[in-house]
Amino acid sequence: MATIIEAKNLSKRYGSFVALDDVSFSVQPGRIVGLIGRNGAGKTTALKTILGLTTYQGNVQVLGIEPARDRNALMSQVCFIADAAVLPRWLSVAHALDYVAGVHPRFDRKRAEQVLAATDIRRSSRIGELSKGMITQLHLALILAIDARLLVLDEPTLGLDLIYRRQFYDTLLNDYIDQERTILLTTHQVEEVENLLTDVLFIDRGRVVLDAAVDDLATRFQQLTVAPQHLEQARALNPFYTRELFGRTIMLYENLPADRLDGLGELRTPGIADLFVAKMQVDAAPVAASQGASAQGASP
Amino acid sequence: MNALLTQVRREFWEHRALWIVPVVIAALMLLAAAAFGRIQLDLGEPGIHVDGPTPKSLVEMLVLGWELPFLLAAAVQGTGYLIDCLYGERRDRSILFWRSMPVSDASTVLMKLLTGLVLVPLGAFVIGAAVSLAGSVILLLRNHDLVLNGQHVMALWNMLSWLRMQGIVFYGLLAALLWYAPFAAYLMLASVWARRSPYIWAVAPPLLLLILEHMIFGSNYVGRILGGQFHEFLHLAYRLDEYSAFDARGTVRAPRSGGDFDISFTMHLLSPGHLLASLRLWIGLLAAAAMTALTIRVRRYRDET
Numbered sequence: 001m002a003t004i005i006e007a008k009n010l011s012k013r014y015g016s017f018v019a020l021d022d023v024s025f026s027v028q029p030g031r032i033v034g035l036i037g038r039n040g041a042g043k044t045t046a047l048k049t050i051l052g053l054t055t056y057q058g059n060v061q062v063l064g065i066e067p068a069r070d071r072n073a074l075m076s077q078v079c080f081i082a083d084a085a086v087l088p089r090w091l092s093v094a095h096a097l098d099y100v101a102g103v104h105p106r107f108d109r110k111r112a113e114q115v116l117a118a119t120d121i122r123r124s125s126r127i128g129e130l131s132k133g134m135i136t137q138l139h140l141a142l143i144l145a146i147d148a149r150l151l152v153l154d155e156p157t158l159g160l161d162l163i164y165r166r167q168f169y170d171t172l173l174n175d176y177i178d179q180e181r182t183i184l185l186t187t188h189q190v191e192e193v194e195n196l197l198t199d200v201l202f203i204d205r206g207r208v209v210l211d212a213a214v215d216d217l218a219t220r221f222q223q224l225t226v227a228p229q230h231l232e233q234a235r236a237l238n239p240f241y242t243r244e245l246f247g248r249t250i251m252l253y254e255n256l257p258a259d260r261l262d263g264l265g266e267l268r269t270p271g272i273a274d275l276f277v278a279k280m281q282v283d284a285a286p287v288a289a290s291q292g293a294s295a296q297g298a299s300p
Numbered sequence: 301m302n303a304l305l306t307q308v309r310r311e312f313w314e315h316r317a318l319w320i321v322p323v324v325i326a327a328l329m330l331l332a333a334a335a336f337g338r339i340q341l342d343l344g345e346p347g348i349h350v351d352g353p354t355p356k357s358l359v360e361m362l363v364l365g366w367e368l369p370f371l372l373a374a375a376v377q378g379t380g381y382l383i384d385c386l387y388g389e390r391r392d393r394s395i396l397f398w399r400s401m402p403v404s405d406a407s408t409v410l411m412k413l414l415t416g417l418v419l420v421p422l423g424a425f426v427i428g429a430a431v432s433l434a435g436s437v438i439l440l441l442r443n444h445d446l447v448l449n450g451q452h453v454m455a456l457w458n459m460l461s462w463l464r465m466q467g468i469v470f471y472g473l474l475a476a477l478l479w480y481a482p483f484a485a486y487l488m489l490a491s492v493w494a495r496r497s498p499y500i501w502a503v504a505p506p507l508l509l510l511i512l513e514h515m516i517f518g519s520n521y522v523g524r525i526l527g528g529q530f531h532e533f534l535h536l537a538y539r540l541d542e543y544s545a546f547d548a549r550g551t552v553r554a555p556r557s558g559g560d561f562d563i564s565f566t567m568h569l570l571s572p573g574h575l576l577a578s579l580r581l582w583i584g585l586l587a588a589a590a591m592t593a594l595t596i597r598v599r600r601y602r603d604e605t
Contacts, residue, residue, distance in 0.1 A: 054603045055400065071600075076402035088314070088394035095313050102306025103401050139397075 002064065004029050004150055004182045005050060010058035011044050012206075019045040020056070021206035027184060027199070029149075034193050035204040036185040036276055043186040046203065047154050050184070051080055063149060076105060079143045080152035087111060087135055089128030093121055100142050112145035115171070133164035144175045153185035157192065159196040165189075169196055199271055202279050209279050214272070222253045222261055225271035230264040237261070239279035252278045307403065307411040308419065314388070315381055318420055321426045322370055329366070333435045337442040359436070359458055363465040366432035367425070371473070375422035382416040382484050386491040386599060387498040394461070405600040409488065412594060417477060417484040425473050429466050471570050475537035478575070482584040487589035492598045536575045 005027035012020040019042045027033050037043045048054040052067030052074060060067055065074045087096065093116075101109045119137050127135055137157065143151065157165040172183070173196060188195055200217075202210035212220060226234045226249045235242075237260060239251035252270055253261065261267055270278070386409070389395040389418055398408065436457065446453040490501035510522050575581060 048603070052398075055601060072402055072404040075400065080400045082396035082400065086393045086396045088389075088392055088397065090314055092313075095310075099306055099310055102309070102402065103303045103403050105402070 002029070002174065003027070003061075004031075004063060005184070006059075006061045007046075007050070010046070010049060010056055010060060012042075012054065012056045014047065018206045020049070022209050023203070023206070025201055025208055025211055029182055029184060030180050031198055032183045033185070033199040033201055034190070034197040034272070035184060035203060036188070036190055036272075037156075037186070038188060038280060040204045041203050043203055044154055044207040045206075047080070047152055047184070047186060051078065051152060077148055078150045079146050079148040081136075081139050081143055081156045083155050083158055084295045087127045087139055090126060092124060092126050093130075093138060094123040096127065096138065096142065097123075100146070104146055106147040107142075108145045108147065112141050115141035115144060133160050136160060136164060136168060140171055143238040144171070149182060151181055151183045151185075153183065155187055156185065157187070157189070165192060169193065172196075174253075190276050192197060192272075194272045197272070200275075202276060204280055209282075210275070217272075217275070218269040220255060221270050221275060222256060222258055223268050223274065224251045224253065224261050224264055225249070225266040225268075226251055227265040234261070234264045240282050243278075302380075303403070304407070304411060307407065308415055311381075311385070311412060315384075318377055318381060318415075319423065321377060322424055323370055325373060326427055329369070329431055330435055330438065333438045334442070358471045359456060359461045360465045362436055362439070363432045363462055364469070366435050367428035367469055370428035370431070371421065371469075374421045378416045378420040378484075379487065381420065382413075382487040383491050383498050384504050385412045385416065385598055386488060386595070387494055407594045409492075409592060409596045409599060413484060413488060416488075417481060418560045421473055421477065425470060429469075433462065468569060471572070472537060475533065475572075475575055478581055478585065479533040479537075481588040482591070485588040485595070489591045489595045489598075492595045492602075524563040532578075532580065536578050536581070537571065538569050539571050546594045 003026050005025075007026065008024050010020050010023040011018070021041075021042075023046065035043050035046060045054065048058040049060055050062055052069075052071035055068060062074055063077055067074050091099070097109060099113060100107050100112070116138070119134065119141070120136055121130065121134050129137070130138065140156075157168050160168070160286060169192065185193065197214055199213050201208060224234060224239070228249075231249060234249075234251055237253060237256060239253050239268060241252040243250045252275070258267065389398060399405075440454060440457055443453055486506075487502050490505075492499045494501040506522070506526060510520075510526075513519060513522050
């Protein structure tokens with residue numbers, strides 16, 4: 001199957017603010033890509049360009065379609081949840097089903113009803129009467145019943161409690177296993193999606209600072225809890241991030257063969273959350289950034 | 301087709317007042333007719349006689365009386381709807397949901413225009429027609445023994461003149477829609493444009509233009525274009541001059557033929573040729589098309605942040 005998303009030299013400015021600065025990346029079919037960044041890093045802008053919701057400079061192809069040009073054709077194959085609770089409050093649950101069934105050629109009403117049956121949501125309720133968690137459940141039920149090739153989720157669990165957040169990702173995963181679908185999701189709660197993602201795309205101040213498959217992280221990054229006596233030696237190997245915690249020193253390395261760190265301390269693969277924090281810190285300090293982790297452009 | 305129908309249904313789900321208000325008016329009118337429809341002349345005897353002139357178009361007047369409240373309500377409601385329809389979806393941020401569906405901006409805007417400009421008045425016409433029939437029957441039955449000017453009241457009812465009246469009203473409705481189209485398109489533009497309070501955008505710019513023109517040039521072209529349009533449309537659509545107490549300039553003129561302004565509601569009253577030959581109508585429609593295209597563009601390219 002062809003590439004799902006191909007973005008090349010994407011830029012977007014709001015006045016003098018640069019939301020996206022010459023960003024390039026691609027998303028392959030069947031992947032679950034986490035677009036991860038801080039608030040205001042450019043995540044939502046990136047998604048908007050992909051969904052054809054904003055103008056931009058550069059080149060984007062989604063499913064072979066230019067989003068800004070043919071949004072209609074795109075939207076019959078792409079689904080998105082922009083953020084929790086944008087469903088109109090006056091709409092009843094039954095009418096929400098009627099509406100999507102009426103306008104979406106790929107909507108399977110029976111499937112949506114099945115997902116809804118597992119919740120406490122009543123057909124006759126107005127969306128305004130539902131809790132935020134239930135609204136998200138309903139939205140997810142609607143979206144998952146659409147046979148779309150790309151699912152875009154922008155902070156889908158923002159403001160939800162832990163139970164609903166867990167349910168959301170569980171439902172998503174269970175459904176995902178059924179079908180070959182691509183998911184692009186943004187969040188700033190990295191730890192929640194850590195086990196879900198196949199790829200990560202870190203974005204900071206409009207630039208991509210890491211674009212990698214989760215499976216490759218183990219060979220590319222090392223996290224060393226340094227034994228005190230080897231501190232100088234470990235530092236000499238140019239960690240791109242150093243952190244002091246409870247009197248212990250933790251260092252992160254990129255593209256360094258693991259055997260060179262042997263014997264310097266406790267070695268493991270950093271989690272996505274740790275890596276994200278490290279990358280953001282590095283990016284915040286220009287001197288450090290120039291050493292180890294310069295902004296990465298398009299992945300091969 | 302199904303998708304378009306769903307889009308229209310969605311408008312009536314959101315703006316429930318669009319169908320609730322006419323239904324309530326209909327229920328109230330019919331109830332009132334049934335409860336208070338007996339004409340109390342208090343002459344005691346059954347088989348009441350009233351002398352004096354009877355308007356020859358009693359049925360038509362009656363029909364018009366039944367239907368006007370619905371048409372007026374539709375004008376107010378349709379206007380309110382058009383001002384709100386593209387603003388409301390941004391106010392509650394549901395626009396992101398609507399835009400996540402495979403529905404183009406053009407189809408959204410056109411369906412909303414269709415709803416506010418055509419379907420709401422058309423619905424009012426249909427309900428009004430039904431009520432005028434049912435209500436007239438109720439009134440006649442309540443006063444079945446009334447004799448007006450020597451004529452039995454039941455004999456005044458004429459199904460054909462009811463039907464003809466529907467034709468005249470329906471024609472007037474179509475003419476009004478054509479005339480109203482540029483105003484409707486402007487209201488939608490105000491609705492899609494406004495960051496807040498679309499009502500101000502709907503009213504302020506034309507008003508400002510009016511005031512500025514008056515202050516700078518001391519003239520009143522804008523006012524005449526906006527206000528005169530309504531007046532002119534009536535005179536284009538109907539041959540009012542031959543019947544009306546007002547001439548084309550709106551001034552009262554002397555009654556024709558001895559004090560009787562009774563309009564005879566015949567098809568002769570209609571002048572569609574006149575209406576369609578009016579340059580102003582076509583300029584208005586062109587303006588409506590241009591503003592609608594602009595509305596689609598603004599909804600399409602506006603960045604919601």
